[in-house]
Amino acid sequence: xxxxxxxxxxxxxxxxxxxxxxxxxxxxxxxxxxxxxxxxxxxxxxxxxxxxxxxxxxxxxxxxxxxxxxxxxxxxxxxxxxxxxxxxxxxxxxxxxxxxxxxxxxxxxxxxxxxxxxxxxxxxxxxxxxxxxxxxxxxxxxxxxxxxxxxxxxxxxxxxxxxxxxxxxxxxxxxxxxxxxxxxxxxxxxxxxxxxxxxxxxxxxxxxxxxxxxxxxxxxxxxxxxxxxxxxxxxxxxxxxxxxxxxxxxxxxx
Amino acid sequence: xxxxxxxxxxxxxxxxxxxxxxxxxxxxxxxxxxxxxxxxxxxxxxxxxxxxxxxxxxxxxxxxxxxxxxxxxxxxxxxxxxxxxxxxxxxxxxxxxxxxxxxxxxxxxxxxxxxxxxxxxxxxxxxxxxxxxxxxxxxxxxxxxxxxxxxxxxxxxxxxxxxxxxxxxxxxxxxxxxxxxxxxxxxxxxxxxxxxxxxxxxxxxxxxxxxxxxxxxxx
Numbered sequence: 001x002x003x004x005x006x007x008x009x010x011x012x013x014x015x016x017x018x019x020x021x022x023x024x025x026x027x028x029x030x031x032x033x034x035x036x037x038x039x040x041x042x043x044x045x046x047x048x049x050x051x052x053x054x055x056x057x058x059x060x061x062x063x064x065x066x067x068x069x070x071x072x073x074x075x076x077x078x079x080x081x082x083x084x085x086x087x088x089x090x091x092x093x094x095x096x097x098x099x100x101x102x103x104x105x106x107x108x109x110x111x112x113x114x115x116x117x118x119x120x121x122x123x124x125x126x127x128x129x130x131x132x133x134x135x136x137x138x139x140x141x142x143x144x145x146x147x148x149x150x151x152x153x154x155x156x157x158x159x160x161x162x163x164x165x166x167x168x169x170x171x172x173x174x175x176x177x178x179x180x181x182x183x184x185x186x187x188x189x190x191x192x193x194x195x196x197x198x199x200x201x202x203x204x205x206x207x208x209x210x211x212x213x214x215x216x217x218x219x220x221x222x223x224x225x226x227x228x229x230x231x232x233x234x235x236x237x238x239x240x241x242x243x244x245x246x247x248x249x250x251x252x253x254x
Numbered sequence: 255x256x257x258x259x260x261x262x263x264x265x266x267x268x269x270x271x272x273x274x275x276x277x278x279x280x281x282x283x284x285x286x287x288x289x290x291x292x293x294x295x296x297x298x299x300x301x302x303x304x305x306x307x308x309x310x311x312x313x314x315x316x317x318x319x320x321x322x323x324x325x326x327x328x329x330x331x332x333x334x335x336x337x338x339x340x341x342x343x344x345x346x347x348x349x350x351x352x353x354x355x356x357x358x359x360x361x362x363x364x365x366x367x368x369x370x371x372x373x374x375x376x377x378x379x380x381x382x383x384x385x386x387x388x389x390x391x392x393x394x395x396x397x398x399x400x401x402x403x404x405x406x407x408x409x410x411x412x413x414x415x416x417x418x419x420x421x422x423x424x425x426x427x428x429x430x431x432x433x434x435x436x437x438x439x440x441x442x443x444x445x446x447x448x449x450x451x452x453x454x455x456x457x458x459x460x461x462x463x464x465x466x467x468x469x470x471x472x473x
Contacts, residue, residue: 210325237327239464246328252255 006031006171006201007052008069014047017061021047023225025066029218034193034202036216036233038209040248043222045205049173051075052203053089054082070171087114090164094176096156098148098163103140106148106159107131110167126166133199134162135192154185161192165200172196174204178211190215209249213237221245259324266316266337273309273344274388276302278381280351281447285377288358288440289370296362299355303348310345313337329461336461340391343450343457347384350443350450357436357443367423367433376412376444379405383451390455394462402455403467409448416441 007029014022022044029035037045047056054075056062068075075085099106107127110116117123127144131137136158140151148159157177164172174193178186193202193215206212212219213233220230221240229236229245240246247253280299287295317338320326326334361367383405390399417438424434456468 209327213327238331240328250326250328250330251257251259 004031005029006071007203008067008072010067012048012051012066012068013064014044014051014056015061015063016047016059021225022051025225025227027220027227027230029201029203031201032197032199033217034197034204034215036212036219037203037205037222038207038212038219038249039222039228040253041207044225045220045222046175047225048222049175049203049205052171052173053086053091055091057082087167088169089171089173090167090169091173091175092157092160092164092177094179096153096160096180098151098156098159101148102145103148103151103159104144107163107166110163114167116167130162130166131159133165133196134158135188135195136162152185154181154188157181157185157189158192161189161196165196169200171201171203174202176205176207179207186211209237221248223248259320259326259330262316262320262324263330263333266313266320266334269309269313269316270337270340270344271388271392273306273313273341274384276306276309277344277348277351278384280306280348280355281377281381281384284351284354284358285374287355288361289374291358291362291366293359293362296355296359300352303352306345306348310341313341317341332461332464336457339457340454343453347447347450350447354440354443357440361433361436364433367420367430367437372412372416372419373437373440373444376409376416376441379409379412380444380447380451383409383448383455387451387455387458390458394458396459396462399455399458399462400467402452406448406452409445413441413445 005028007027009025009027009029012022012025013020025044025048037049039045050056051064051068052070052075056064064076070085070088073080099109101109104124104127107130108117108123111123111126117126128137128141131140136155139155140146140159143150148156151159161172161177178189181189190211193204196202197217204212204216216233218231219233219236221228221236223244229240229242231241236245237249240249244253280302283295283299283302286292287299317334320334324330383402386398387402389395390402420434420437420441423430453468456466459465459467
């Protein structure tokens, strides 16, 4: 598999007003890999995730410094088209947030606003493809015109993943994507993530240590806005380099 | 932060220490049975072995339950998987002590080949290795654990030395062959015990440092 770097971050700093939320973050995220971000609440992992598609720009007083390259282009460059960036960097949130539309419309929405289809037939094909990729097609193929809210929580989350996939991003950010799901839905999402990495680069924030251990190829441990340790997940969960990482992941912390 | 999990891990550790103490006593008793030519002590060692077997199963169950319930990672994972192996090695040492006791029982019914000098000395080496290994486990002292490998070589040399000596008795008089073989098997059992103790010491280094030193793998 291609081990080239998709996202390269050097000396990245971020502030919310006076609060220094990310301090000199250096990290390289390889293509077609799953990278998990772990750490206690307020450690900066979500801030970091939301910096990758500039979601933090929407927060007043947010300021970023340093370099964050997506395929050699600086995400924070003045002339970057943020809308285009977000098309390349999709996001899935903690709580499934389908639009108040039908299942099919939820998926085709991105195609329509980005004018990414050639006629109705092509649009339906793309909708189907995304739903297949998200592992939802078999469950909804006869209900495409029903409201998305009729789906279960786990199905809604897979719908949101399909919605992110339809506009063919390069990177998918997931902010605790299974935090509100039951164990079976969680297992389905985790399986899905493994399949998706063949096509996409995935960055996932999780509070669930075992989830990071199960799904991620690499794991970054954040604390107080810094990356304490970043490396191979199997090593991190058997013999982390730093004592503080060991204390945190084994729950001896604080 | 205090974790209830730590109580469970400590409970398991106490069982391992208890088992190590029982195993050490078994070795001591087996050698006593041999030196004193006492079949009653020999029979007691064989009975003790059953209690050690039961404890082995208990520790095994504790490990499995903790793996299933806690999904341990990092030091917790290394500790539990190491305990599983240490548990198994201790049980094997106890089996070897029982084998020695059994042979001591057989020898007590036969004329004495020679006064027992070397075998008790060798057994003391093995017991000292076991004691230090268990101390290394309690103190997480990998420096001490690393000394065990070198001491295993001493035991190996002892084995070769005693083997040759017994061989001379057998060559002198083929009436000595039966008891001679029993002696050789006893020193072989002691030599194997030292190997198991060495395994335990290596597991302790892995548990504490995450480094593999088995099979001359130390980097």
